Amino acid sequence: MKYKIIQLVSFLFLILNSTLSSAQGNKITITGKVVEERGKQPIAFATVMIADVKTKKPISGTTTSDDGSFELKTDAMDFYIEISFLGFQNKIFGKPPGQTQAITLGTIVLSENAEQLQEVVVAGEISRTEFKLDKRVFNVGKDLSTTGASALEVLNNVPSVNVNIEGQVSLRGSQGVQILINGKPSIIASEQGNALGTITADMIDRIEVITNPSAKYDAEGTSGIINIVIKKEERKGLNGSISVNTGAPDSHSIGVSLNRRTEKFNLFSQLGVGLRNLPNDIVTRNVDLVNNRTILSSGTEYRNETYYNIVLGTDYHINETNVLTLSGNFAMEIEDQPSSTAFAAIGANGETNAEWDRNEVTEAKNPKLQYELQYKKDFKDNEEHTLLFSALGNFFGKDQSSEFINTTISGENNDATQQTRTDFKEAVFTYKLDYTNPFTEQWTMETGAQYVLNDVSNDYEVNNLIEGEFVNDPGLTNIFEYNQKVLGLYGTGAYEGKKWGVKAGLRLELTDLNTLLATSGEANDQKYTNFFPSVHTSYKFNDRVSLQAGYSKRIYRPRLWDLNPFFNIRNNFSIRQGNPDLLPEFTDSYEIISIYILGKTSLNLGIYRRYTTDVIERVSTFENNVSTYRPENIGTNKSTGIEFNTKYSPAKWLTLNGDFNYGQYKRKGVFDTSVFDFNGDQWSAKLMSKVKLPLDIDLEMTGNYLSSYQTVQSAIDDNLYLDLGLRKSLFKGKAVLSLSVRDVFASRIDESRIMQPEFEIYNTRQRGRFVAFGFSYGFGKGEAMEYSGQRRRF
Template sequence: MNIFTNTILTSTFTLILSAGYCFSKGNDVGGKVADFQNKALDYVTVSLIRSKDSTLVKTEITDDKGGFTFKDIPQGTYRVVLTQVGLKKYYSQPITVIAGKEDIDLGTMVMEPDNKKLDEVMITAQKPLVERKGDKLIVNVSVSSVSAGSSALEVLQKAPGVSLDKDDNISLRGKQGVLVLIDGKPTYLSSADLTSMLRNMQSNEIESLEIITNPSARYEAEGKSGIINIRLKKSKNFGTNGTVTAGAGYSGYRKTNGGISINNRSEHLNFFGNYNYSNNRGEQSTDIDRINDNMGLRSRFAQTGSGVRHWSNHNFKAGADLFINKNHTVGVIVNGYFNRWNENYGNSTMISSLSGVVDSAVKATNTGNSSYRNVSYNLNYKGILDSNGRELSIDADYSNNHSDDRMQYDNLYLYNTNKNEVQELLKNYSPSYIDIYAFKVDYTHPLSKSLKMEAGYKSSWVEADNDFRFNRFEGNGWNNDPRRSNHFLYTENINAAYVNLRKETRKWNLQAGVRAEQTNSKGDLVTTGEVSRRHYLDFFPSAAVNFAANENNSVGLTYSRRITRPEYEALNPFEYFLDRYTFNKGNPFLKPEYTNTFDLSYTFQKKYTVSAGYTRTTDGITQVLLPDPEKSALYQTNANLSEQLTYSLNLSVPFAFAKWWNSNTNINLFKNQFKSPDLNGQVLDNEQTAVQIYNSQNFVAGKALSFELSGNYQSKVVYGTFSLRPRYTVDFGMSKSFSNKRVNLKLTVNDLFKTRYSKISSAYPGLDYKLFQRGDSRTARLTLSYKFGNNEVKAGRSHRTALEEEAGRLKK
């Protein structure tokens, strides 16, 4: 630990100091910018253009004293252009640079106010709900009234091409394995805990969603179906501002939330932070009807269960940026997430012959409580090394995660044959500790005006300790059951390096790169003495070509190879019971899966997009539901399937019917194929063509009132051993602003017709079951927010930390 810390700190500050002494040589062109009152203007965009053809040469931003400098300018004739919102554009007289002569000082240039009213300009600057920029599909959550009061998980569910399964696992265009980032940074959470965090994160914190289906080599290779980056709200100029939010909802059970965010920026320092709290109750019911085949003896198991869960959540973020000068910044960020829940769940299983004669029954009463704590720390540096565009960024991260799950099972067995009753009391305690350390460096180097090289290095270290203690009540006390208890230790080290080239011309945009990742892991089943070691080196190429034939037509082709490593908890072999005949267990022998993805797209008028994709995954990590004939049980686990193929066609159509009426439609048609020659003794060969349709309608009724209606539909889909029936949902929202838009009131109703439920049947040969699962999805919410302070405070920087890949593999 000391060696790691010293190495990181030494490397970080050595690179920071080295970056500070990077200077370029050559003739400089500089000056100052002021307003008509001779007050220095900072953050003015200063462009240097060639006088003969107005070709852009370089761009700078004025510092806090209004100064700017263009370094290493070759001989020629140029002009300087100044631009800033609210001020008239300024053009200088021609400037002649002669080799070998002194640097040029342009003196002070004065910018005059623009005659246009700023508020008139702002009225036309409304963002669309959905837009496409480059390789990203952006959903502007902040302009959506139907998302008010919703959780981040519900916001994701409404995004084009995104869907959730019965366990709220996220899929993108019909494929699971999505890497979720927040402000470009990892969450350090597993699937279950990420889901829990998103369920408790409020939509008022979110500015937009960025959906990237084929990331470049600069991004982590983790995540077979792409990246969803959740951008949180930021502020804009010097001063202090913030937002206070409070909300309440009802779905048959009460739900409350509240939060505050604040940002303060001065000349050299920026402090920012937020805190959010939610307290909710909700109900979920699950019914399973299945046929059990034990050596030819067939019987029916009819399970009915329901429970009420109460959960509360605290999350916070605090940080600071120190602006050493306009080119060099050092920052620190602390994120925290604390979740606690308790649940009472009752489950009844009736066991009968196929003719309906009940032979026996199990009545289970399960009580549980859980707590989860995640705190992560980030130290970062960003430097602009010269005016040519060389950049260096450094991140050092540490994340500490602790979960504590306690469950007690009270099972009552009833036998009709002898009228006998047997009670069984069980409980388990499963503490888990995961520490993650990471360090990364990213460097950008322009090779010419149109060609840029990106390169970087990253190392991460993971230490996980999971101790599962299973106890049985016997006689007068609790005794440990060594057959079901286990202690699992896992360590992992990943070292990665990448290089990426980008070339941009007037019509062509080209990108190609490769990422190498070397992995060393060790899984130790302490109780049984089994040890699994793995060492492997992989290469992940990526490429993208985009051709803009003219202003309205462009075509793109992308390719990438990616990896999905098992979640840390999925490797844990412990068993979690719903009752004696239904349980979940991990698989310590899971292998990573590898995915190759191709995507061809066409964009018309920079907003209408159609794309076709093909994905092939080997050793696909898939959640499966399988029979255990010896126990007459049904269990859920993760397994490697030999191959998964996905073909997709996606269409995105935004349309304005009128100035006050806009719509957006996204249609995703896809076909999934799953193949495995031996899955628990059976050959699996499933395929299904499905369609997902998302539509939103937005209406503006005056300057401060708006309405939104949105809907999602998904046809029948097969995923691994699951077959999901069609489902749809409709959401409604309205928004009203007061007091010059400082106060906002939003009313939303999610799942208006209460149709958001799951109907699942078996797609596994020889297994016959039907599962129905419903939560309290229809919820009405009222959310009030108030903005205070200077609404133009500039935000802190957004950047990616070193833990993006590890983030998505923690317990969620």
């Protein structure tokens, strides 16, 4: 990024001088193409200067385009031509003798300048954050781009962003973040998998963090948007990489990525296979304060998966301004869940009245299919002038059967056998059209449309073994059908000057939601139309201090599992179910963010405020020691918070990255005549240190703290944990050995308590320490990458 800025400044300087120094005369057209000596790759943004022979002052100039070509005209009579680019030796050409209307320089080969290249390494070493109108831009520097790290690891370096052990991304501590690739939904960024692991840091130009999205983006979600912008690189020939990983608990995978690029086509593919074991240690205590009876359950839930994954796709460059992309992804997960839970019924005096085990045998197959079709047109007048159409299809299925066997150990008879069957199908289609037109260097217009269709069917059945025969339980058996259509239209206008800028927009969304319990005939139809305005502004006081402010209106539509009333009955004393009558949340979001550059340190300080209506909270009801969790719309929430993050490199071998977030909230609401009014607060902190050790070894340690907080019914305990990683580069970065330990001290324990006048519930869940070792090797011009398979859906 810094090199491009240097070239742009040089170019503006040349243009300025050309207006003062050019003379009248016949125009001469000068053309050529600039390439590097090693590999003959084109050099974009190289400076082409025309200078006066006597004074040596610039007369005119330009920069090369993405393919290295250039064209400029001059009416000067006595001049020479100089070609330059940072890190390469300059080349100078004199004017041919005699009169001519055209000068063709052909292919100009620049050789590397070793001394300048060393300077570039120093200048481009550190990743930095800068402000744009409605986003913060994290430019990926050499400190990350040469490590072989995956996109997930790069995201973990971005202020305000965190990636957990499963590859789930959160922003300001909130999940539900929308991840885009080059500004659009993509197979790579879909929530069904962590194919983001196949993108290496070397491929990433920048990461845009949008905590308060403008009207251009889908109004869904309150956590924000992360846009990963991939470099425009030409890596012709066959490139690829292979990755092998192993870990404990059992997690083993092998992945191969191939890329073949020609003048017209870019063919890419990925093949992967693996298996993993995802254990969860769980303890639940349900206390009936009226009858003085407690049900205590504890055990380990296992989810063992074998998975296969294949990605195929191609980019077809119709010409230099039109690109067509078609890609597809098929994956299959085969699940086995040999879980076991021990139960105990405890009386008022602490005596154990009964003990029994509940063992689960579950088998499932989960096919996944995705496709993506994209057409992009770039207009020659400006690289930001684009037209983009994309169609994304997602299909997911689950064919699952389970058997639960209760075996009495002591006390009253609790022997029982249940069987469940799930036939789940989901299809999601997203069609998106975006048009961006920068009329001038300061003024830009954006407009577009999006249409999303979500069609789901969940056939769920429960049977109980009674007198040797399985009998259907009609209260837990039904077919749930879910159909949602959302049409969005938007328009924005922006002005961005040297110091100040403003961007305003409006988005219209029409939602049509239908749910049906087919067996019982219960239907719920919702249609609503909403406007989502947004306003953003920024001001640059100087090169070190900038300020950004913004407002947007957001929506959270209930997900399928918020609405579906039927869930797995693994623990039949702790049942989760959905609410078909759930309404969406609406949030008004305001924020002001400042950035300070102090030498090698960048400081970000932000203040934000959110007002949310129809807040969705999970509420527990209690009967016969059975707790049933169900989401409900309960009142409003006003939250105000501050956010602070910084990055500091006191030495070349040490980088520190700190993140702090504190928020206060006021809840108001009524549910079943009970008033839920209360105030609370929550804070989180993250400190990451990266140490460059001898022998090309990097050590990374990340400490995380999440404070305790309160919900409508629950009190959530705090969490403190440490992650550690080691990475060793081999063969000049072509190969990478990595070791990672998540939750080093096994201290990450999720605990919650519900205390009501008639009952108390305690829950704890722990995944424990996770250790992984990996080896990656890139061949051709490929880079070492990470492949850890598709992330589990549910």
